[in-house]
Amino acid sequence: MASLIDTLKAWFAPPPVRAEGYLLTGSVFGESLPTGGLPPLTEKGALAVSAVYAAVNLIAGTIASMPVEIYDRQADGERDRRHDDPLWWVLNEEMTPRWNAAAGWEHLGLSLLVRGDAFLRIRRGRNGEVLGLEPLAYDRVTPVAMPGGARLVYVVEADPTLPAPTAGGREVLDQDDMVHVPGFGFNGLAGLSPLRTALRLAAPVASAMQDYSARFFSNGARPDYVLTTDQGLSPESIAQLREQIQERHGGPENARKPMLLTNGLKTAPLSIPADEMQLLESRKFAVEEIARIYGVPPFMIGHNEKTTSWGSGVEAMGVGFVRYTLRQHLNKIETELNRKLIRTSRKVLAFDTTNLERADFLTLLQGFRIALGRAGEPAFMTVEEIRERLSLKRQPETPFPALAQAQPDTNPTDPVPAPAPDPQPDGAA
Numbered sequence: 001m002a003s004l005i006d007t008l009k010a011w012f013a014p015p016p017v018r019a020e021g022y023l024l025t026g027s028v029f030g031e032s033l034p035t036g037g038l039p040p041l042t043e044k045g046a047l048a049v050s051a052v053y054a055a056v057n058l059i060a061g062t063i064a065s066m067p068v069e070i071y072d073r074q075a076d077g078e079r080d081r082r083h084d085d086p087l088w089w090v091l092n093e094e095m096t097p098r099w100n101a102a103a104g105w106e107h108l109g110l111s112l113l114v115r116g117d118a119f120l121r122i123r124r125g126r127n128g129e130v131l132g133l134e135p136l137a138y139d140r141v142t143p144v145a146m147p148g149g150a151r152l153v154y155v156v157e158a159d160p161t162l163p164a165p166t167a168g169g170r171e172v173l174d175q176d177d178m179v180h181v182p183g184f185g186f187n188g189l190a191g192l193s194p195l196r197t198a199l200r201l202a203a204p205v206a207s208a209m210q211d212y213s214a215r216f217f218s219n220g221a222r223p224d225y226v227l228t229t230d231q232g233l234s235p236e237s238i239a240q241l242r243e244q245i246q247e248r249h250g251g252p253e254n255a256r257k258p259m260l261l262t263n264g265l266k267t268a269p270l271s272i273p274a275d276e277m278q279l280l281e282s283r284k285f286a287v288e289e290i291a292r293i294y295g296v297p298p299f300m301i302g303h304n305e306k307t308t309s310w311g312s313g314v315e316a317m318g319v320g321f322v323r324y325t326l327r328q329h330l331n332k333i334e335t336e337l338n339r340k341l342i343r344t345s346r347k348v349l350a351f352d353t354t355n356l357e358r359a360d361f362l363t364l365l366q367g368f369r370i371a372l373g374r375a376g377e378p379a380f381m382t383v384e385e386i387r388e389r390l391s392l393k394r395q396p397e398t399p400f401p402a403l404a405q406a407q408p409d410t411n412p413t414d415p416v417p418a419p420a421p422d423p424q425p426d427g428a429a
Contacts, residue, residue, distance in 0.1 A: 041200060041203055041204050043114050043195065045204075045207060046114060046195060046199055046203045048207060048210075049206045049207050049210065049290070050210070051286065052199065054302060055113075055301050056110060056114060058300055060105070060108075060113065061106060062321075062356070063105050063109045063330070063351075064101075066330075066351045066353060066355075066356070067092055067351070068088070068352070069088075069350060069351075069352050070087060070088055070347065070348075071347065071349070071350070072346065072347055073345065073346055073347060079348070087341065087349070090131075090132055091133075095120075095133040095134065097132075107135040108120065108181065109329070111138045112329065113183075113194065114195060115138040115193055115194075116182070116190065116191040116192050116194060116195075117181070117183060118138075118180075119135070119179065119180055119181075120133040120178070120181075121133070121134040121135075121136055121179075122179060122340060122341070124177065133179065140156055140159070141154055141155070141156055141157075141178075142155040143180065143189045149188065151175055152175045153173065155170060155171075156173055158170065176340065178340075179336050179340050180336065181336050194293070198293040199293065202289050202293060206283070206289075206290065209283050227265050228266050229265045229266065288303065295325040300321065321356070322356050326356075330351045330353070333351070334349065337349055368386045368389075371386065383395075
């Protein structure tokens with residue numbers, strides 16, 4: 001009984017104090033870890049790194065661009081696409097009046113890839129039917145295990161984007177009313193946060209190099225230096241000299257102005273030149289490291305220095321990206337949606353990755369030619385099935401090819417046989 005009381009207290013306790021991007025009171029996998037003397041990483045700080053932003057935007061945007069199809073699953077395993085299911089509109093067009101579906105899937109991808117968990121509140125009707133899906137910010141949701149650990153409930157804080165009178169209060173939702181897509185390392189409550197694990201050092205280092213580059217070029221691309229003299233200078237003279245140098249030579253607009261030194265002043269470099277510290281090479285490595293963390297080929301986020309080993313065609317790129325990066329995320333999203341929204345083995349929903357895996361047009365037509373049996377092989381597709389793959393309008397009058405009488409094509413280099421002579425009427429000479 002004590003554990004139940006403690007759980008209820010946790011539900012209605014004051015909300016944990018959150019810094020921007022951090023849960024200060026500690027949470028699942030939320031312990032504070034060292035960052036090598038660099039500032040702690042936040043969500044906005046991570047997305048300020050161009051490689052992180054590009055990788056997250058690529059994956060989340062690709063998820064948002066794929067249609068979600070709903071199928072009836074027959075007893076023999078065959079699947080028939082449903083074209084009139086009301087859930088299709090929620091998944092592909094409008095999650096709620098406030099959220100269109102594309103923006104909702106992007107929000108889910110951002111939360112999953114940066115925070116480690118993503119949440120969609122299920123809005124239901126009186127009969128339990130799904131009316132909508134409401135994306136929830138990561139900071140608003142805290143998963144709590146019920147006594148015994150068999151089920152979860154979710155403590156949802158008030159919406160900070162709404163005016164105070166309409167923001168509502170804290171709510172406790174059962175797991176059947178929450179789509180929870182966990183990231184890698186799910187332990188029954190939450191997944192590992194990339195901010196506190198893989199990105200903990202990689203992103204701050206990349207951010208520090210970005211900041212250093214900005215300061216370096218804002219100072220006219222000149223290294224730090226020190227002024228030396230054998231003569232003694234009073235504190236007032238030092239302050240006046242510093243102000244004059246900053247006024248006349250600070251910033252990129254004064255980069256080319258000559259510096260006139262008097263009274264025996266000499267300059268000496270104080271920092272390592274950018275070419276010697278290999279700043280450019282270090283920034284390139286940072287891009288590759290972040291791309292490795294997210295499983296994204298570097299060329300897909302604009303790092304084109306090295307030749308990819310995925311193949312030279314769009315087909316190989318798309319298939320590899322779907323197979324080795326997207327499929328991990330899509331499988332978790334599909335599984336959670338099916339068990340929370342469908343809840344039956346007779347119906348299933350899935351992301352349609354056909355457009356991403358589609359070959360170039362010429363190769364595609366050659367494949368369809370084989371599928372129709374025009375290359376001497378047994379046909380296994382019909383014209384209507386191919387038109388559906390190409391998103392073309394159906395033509396019910398189009399005859400299907402004869403599956404048993406598929407004839408091989410004539411080689412265009414073979415001589416064309418002479419036409420047979422017309423039959424002569426009886427008695428003709």
